[in-house]
Amino acid sequence: MPLLTTLDQLDPAYDRVLVAGVSGSGKTTMCSKLGxxxxxxxxxxxSLFHGPNWSVRTTFEAEVDEFISQDRWVLEWQYDQVRQRLAARADLLVWxxxxxxxxxxxxxxRTVRRGVTHEPLWNGNVEPPLWTIMTNREHIIRWAWQTRASYPGRIRQLLTDHPDLSVLRITDPRDTERVLEVLGSS
Known part of the structure; x- marks a missing residue:
């Protein structure tokens, strides 16, 4: 399946959708809207990955497997441990x-807002203080910066590994609403 753009003819109905992108791109928001x-x-x-104190939950992979065994879902495409399983079950990936x-x-x-408001995240976690961007190599802002260039390669590999998976690339946030209008219009 070739890489689709927002100008291509989209199938208006999909049952299992993944949303990919660097941290901060809007994956969760897009998942909610698509859902x-x-x-x-x-x-x-x-919420399945992060346990208390930012620990990795031991049930993560089993819960992901259980979730994707359903017939209809939308989910963020992240975490290397499960990316291949997610892609194998999906019929559309929105990048x-x-x-x-x-x-x-x-x-x-988002990070500043969450830090100031102490917005509760998953399993009682909150954003660490903003100054930790200087000391934590995996701080979310640093993570977004460091991983941003990995997505083109990931997508190329995905297209090779899963040639039947439709992959829609959105390069302009303004096109997101158009995509949402087309999808689900059946």
Whole structure:
């Protein structure tokens, strides 16, 4: 399956959808919107992965397997341990490939907002203090910066490993609404 763009003819109905993109690109927001539009079940993959004190939950992979065994769902495409399983079950992957300035602005704003408000995240976790960007190599802002260039290669490999999977690349946030209008219009 070739890489689709927002100009291509899209099938209006999909049953198992993944949303890919660097941290801060809007994967979870897009999943929520697609879930509502297509009537798909959504759970944040981060909620299955992160345990208390940012530990990795031992049940992560089993819970992912259970979730994707359902007939209709939408989920973020992340975490190397499960990426291949997710792709094997999906019939569409939406790749949010936005410009770096858009993504960094989003991830910085989200991180600052969550840090100031102490917004509860998954399993009692909250964003660490913003100054930890200087000391934590895996701080979410640093993570977004460091991993941003890995997605083109991941997508190329995905197209090789799963040639029947439709992959839709969105490069402009303004096109997201158009895609949402087309999907679920059946």
């Amino acid at each position: 509502a539009r297509l009537g798909l079940v959504h759970i944040e993959l981060d 949010l490939d936005y410009p770096l300035v858009v993504v960094m602005k989003r991830v910085i704003w």
